[in-house]
Amino acid sequence: MRVTILGGGGFLGQKLAARLAHEGLPGGRRVTSLTLFDLAAPAVPEADFPVHALAGDLADLPDAAIPDGTAIVVHLAAVVSAAAEADYDLGRRVNLRGTDAVIDACRKLSRPPRLVFTSSVASFSGGQGAALTDDARQIPANSYGAQKAAAELILADASRRGFLDAVTLRLPTIVVRPGRPNKAASSFVSAIIREPLLGLATTLPVPRDFAVWVASPRRAVDWLLHAATLDGAALGLDRSLTPPGLSVTVAEMLAALDAISPGASALVREAPDPLIAAIVGAWPAAFVPARALALGFAAHETLEAVVRAFVADGLEATRRDRQ
């Protein structure tokens, strides 16, 4: 099967590409070629199938990004939360016009591909008290979330029309991200684990009892692969799913950190940031992901397993990159 990853140079895109190269698709389906598309040509993993790297603007998507015969498109490209809040036009161009460009590229194919789209917990509001069910309305409190929720509607309609076959995953905040802090308002959620493990001080913009809905990179990739091969007929008109993340407090995260690296949480200093707190404070702290569980999306591992996985998979690379 031909596969394309839009946003293939990003963190999850690279993880997914590596998994496809090592393990292929679930159910023993073979990848015959992989195209990675991003603003800059993505790094290419070693694989026993051809891997193409392509650079460009999502809103002006070249045909080569989704060549005819593509069976699976994983669309991860986005302008993330704080960036879309800072630059409305950029967020709209990538998060909305980009989605239209993806639809138009899929319409040109001889067969409608599976389109795995990543939406976000940021498309909901409700805040700390919330534990949202699959029936909850999306009332976003930030432009990124509004653009993602709108894109979900447009992709569900494109699925109904037969242009493509979308499965949207509203991803939790991914933790632990390697590398450096980024422009996501939730950047601190990874930083409070990653930076102390590197021996570096970092700041906490929210209180310690602040709860957040998270998922590990490994589980997120598991979900993307499951979404790529799921029977779409089970979804009906509603192509969006909230996968089973974990609801954790900052204090629980710091305890998991200390369990693996005793005393490391001393490097985390509280520095309230009203702007960050306003964005992430509106996101629901928990979901009841019944529909995704019923559709076979893997339940989440423990928080300590998440931190251990980062130590095993991401810490050394991060240390190397940042030297």
Add this chain to the structure above:
Amino acid sequence: MRVTILGGGGFLGQKLAARLAHEGLPGGRRVTSLTLFDLAAPAVPEADFPVHALAGDLADLPDAAIPDGTAIVVHLAAVVSAAAEADYDLGRRVNLRGTDAVIDACRKLSRPPRLVFTSSVASFSGGQGAALTDDARQIPANSYGAQKAAAELILADASRRGFLDAVTLRLPTIVVRPGRPNKAASSFVSAIIREPLLGLATTLPVPRDFAVWVASPRRAVDWLLHAATLDGAALGLDRSLTPPGLSVTVAEMLAALDAISPGASALVREAPDPLIAAIVGAWPAAFVPARALALGFAAHETLEAVVRAFVADGLEATRRDRQ
């Protein structure tokens, strides 16, 4: 106050313009000028303030359509249900790119205007059994509804950012529309009243026990005027409202017709149309519009009053137009 009506040449746009010319805005607010924008320059009502008619493409909105100082923009322009289903690109261009163009025009003003936007019952599904509350998710079963629901999200976000101050009304099917059948899948809902009153035969694409959520043109204009002058702070992040329409069956409509014009319903012939039935069959037959009622939107008049109002206001003009 300066007022603009986008889609000012359409049925509701012309009704609203006439009301503004005769009665002004609610609460005695004075209209100082009115701009009507549509694909063709709209007819201009007699008024004691200047009325400008302007033609153009919504997605390429000229600055003159929303001149600086505009306090109220009523955005009624749309590619309607059956038309958006028939031509995806046209629907997307007008219903989505057009909304972006309206946002960009509002961003240029010195003060963010009230933006009254009309979304639709077609943005929901649920069908004949449904009686949806204000918490119901929008899971559209047609492109028009998907584009309207997406536009609601984008306008709510633009409100949060302070580009404009949106109030979205998800209008019921409007009955009785004057003139000729149009490209809305719900065109028959007016036709089964209007055509027999003109002495003309018409067809019914759905069964007689089919229920539909309707509103009269008069009440729809009442709601638009209330939305134009409502205190937006009461809405919070969620700028969309389902106003209090009427849930009626085709049989009840035909009985109201016969009450006013005995025997007229004999001109309505059943002619099942699976395409039309599939679109309108997905729309919810009823809502529980608690939020709109609490915010002062007028409850609906009776079905017989609706038919009588059409006989009084629209029948003669329709007869004249169609000769």
